[in-house]
Amino acid sequence: MTTEHELDLLENAVDSLNEALRKYKEGLNGDLRAYKFAIIHYAHFIELLFKYYVSESHPLLIYKNPFSKKIQKENTIGLWEAIQFLKNEGKEVEPEFFKDMEWLKKLRNDIEHFKFTMDVAEARRALGRLTQSVLDFNDTHAEIDIFEHIDADTFKVFEELADEHKAALSNARREAEEESEDAEVYDCEICWSKGTAIKIDGKYVCKLCGDEDPIVECTVCTEDYRQSECSIWNDDHPPYVDYICGYCEERIRNM
Ligand SMILES: [Zn+2]
Ligand SMILES: [Zn+2]
Missing domain, CATH: 3.30.60 (Wheat Germ Agglutinin (Isolectin 2); domain 1)
Structure with missing residues (x-):
């Protein structure tokens, strides 16, 4: 029973991740509402993954009361309890990762209560950071081959989120496209990135390196x-x- 349960947790976790990536892709393709579902699925992925990490120490530890006589009726632990358990085991999450997880959980709750506003660019950056942090934590403390569980149709977008520079570059390009006033994007002369700069308020501004190049006559x-x-x-x-x-x-x- 126990090994089966463990497997379910990991499988459900990566199912949620793949679903999040699929929605994220739809968001990138212009369906802004899809980001909302990407956030919900991603939050679910993180929660299940951390429960899975706890279950690796002992499968019954995912229950709030592992000593219960009716174990199947016990509530399971939440994300913060899982993180605290791992910390007690000496597997601590980085403070930035913790902050991003708090942001994710709060946004997820707000979405569920229909009172959210989402800065799409901020959401994309945060999902990139979360993905990199998950992979770092996993490499240090767990070593599941997460890439192996990524479906073919979501692999490219996952790779992009996992690669800090790639994620930053494609986010900068999207921000440039969204914020451009003259419907043009420009190359940055400072960081040599293509399509990351826009003309705004009398200067060229690069959305990747932040460089501002004034327009002169x-x-x-x-x-x-x-x-x-x-x-x-x-x-x-x-x-x-x-x-x-x-x-x-x-x-x-x-x-
Ligand atoms: Zn630049
Ligand atoms: Zn001249």
Whole structure:
């Protein structure tokens, strides 16, 4: 009975994860309501996974009262109890991971009580951090091959969430697309990322590295350029700085 129960927990955990990833993918494809279900399933995944970790010490430890005469009727422990148990065993979760789990649980509860507002970009970043933290914790304390349990249709999106840089890059690109005012995205000249920058409030802003590149007018051809692409021209009278674009500068120097 006990080994069967353990297996159920892990299987249910990864089923929830795959379902969360499927909904997350729908969210990425533009169905914003799907993020809500991604959060619900993901919270379920974390809860079941941590219960599974506890059950590895002893299957009956997932019950609040493992000494009960009617064990099947006992309530099972929740996420915080599971985390405390693991901590007591010397398997502590990182403070940032704990904070993200609190955020996830709170958002899940709010969703269930229909009183939530979700910042979709924040949700994507948090799911990326949670995925990386789960994998770190798992590598350090448990060593389940989580990747092995990921379905083919959700593998790519899981890989992306699991890779910090990939997750950050694709989130930055999505934020750029969502926030762009002129319906264009630009490359960042500082971190060399493609499609992560937008024009806003008179400057180019990169959603990945945060760099802000002011838009300046070339004093010769009067076209707009990024400040980083221009040179300072006739800078005799600060604070009035004249800029010159690369094309004009080359033309003038070759005259
Ligand atoms: Zn950048
Ligand atoms: Zn010019």
